[in-house]
Amino acid sequence: MMSKKLIWIFAVTAIMLFAVLNVFRKGEAETPPQPVHKSVAVDSSKCIAPASFMRANHMQVLYEWRNSSVRTGNRVYIAQNGSKYEKSLNTCIGCHSNNRMFCFNCHSYANVKPKCWNCHLSPMETP
């Protein structure tokens, strides 16, 4: 009969829809690939702050460094433990240049495109 046929058709389409949706959901449900942290500095005890802080806040630190060193001439950064550093990208890259992908690994993962390397030497270009 007509109604039985209709029920069958509905059931089949429902199952197919469910299957199709499930296939797509499977891709979503997978955990996204995590970036590999291979950036171990030459002497990690010398970093201006703990790595966890730097990972989250390096952009604020660099922004503050660039403004205060270029504009007010305050080129000395005093870290929490009292040691002094020159406010310069070279201070960072001086230790981290052993990893050519130092900045790029995370930036490509997070899809952020800072313009630093239009002018400054990146870890990839350092000698």
Add this chain to the structure above:
Amino acid sequence: MMNEQRREFIKKTALGVLVGLGAASGLVPAFSLEKTVLPVWDEKPVPGKIRWGMLIDTRKCKEGCQQCAAACHHAHNVPDFRNKKDEIKWLWQNPYQKVFPTASQQFVSKEIQDRSYLALCNHCAESPCTKACPTEATFKRWDGIVAMDYHRCIGCRFCMAACPYGSRSFNWQDPRTAIHDPVTTYPTREQGVVEKCNFCSDRLVKGQQPACTEACPEQALTFGDLNDPRSDIRRLLEANETMQRKPELGTKPSVFYII
């Protein structure tokens, strides 16, 4: 707990000492970029205490010698497009009529008129460019240097229109393609920003003289603090008759010439 921390501390200290010894003995290769050393001044500088200036003794300047400009442009990665239209210049030479078009002296000798004269940013005390800049990308520094903050420059070129000396150049193209012998000790600029002489603020911070002053084989350039009455430049200014470029504009240039 306590012991664990102590152990960690001793381990880390030992590692640090080892790395230090390695670096000292040359086992760990030293980094070949610019050495990050603390600047010659330790604290935040006092605004207005120093005013850097330059005196150019054009009598000593030898015709055809380009060593100062070459040293300057090399030290700062100034691009050379080999094309007048895209030319970027920090320090360059021009004939008398172009450098001193409004000089009050009449009937100067042919010898003076035929010489070429160094031109660069005058680092004016009353700088028109900093007043024209809408983003404060160019600004008057604490030590009298008219500085550029390339991070802020939006490339509007108002400063170029305001500068009466033509000291500013615009990067119409990517400058990195035209730097023939790049140095790693100074950044480049990018397309769409204005650039000019920085009075070697990158060298002053290390306690060095500007690249042009150091490169001149005749010691024709004297660099020093105009606010210090005992400085070499002040003594030379008092002992000689000097000239400035377009003094009638009231820009108060910090670059002086002995003709």
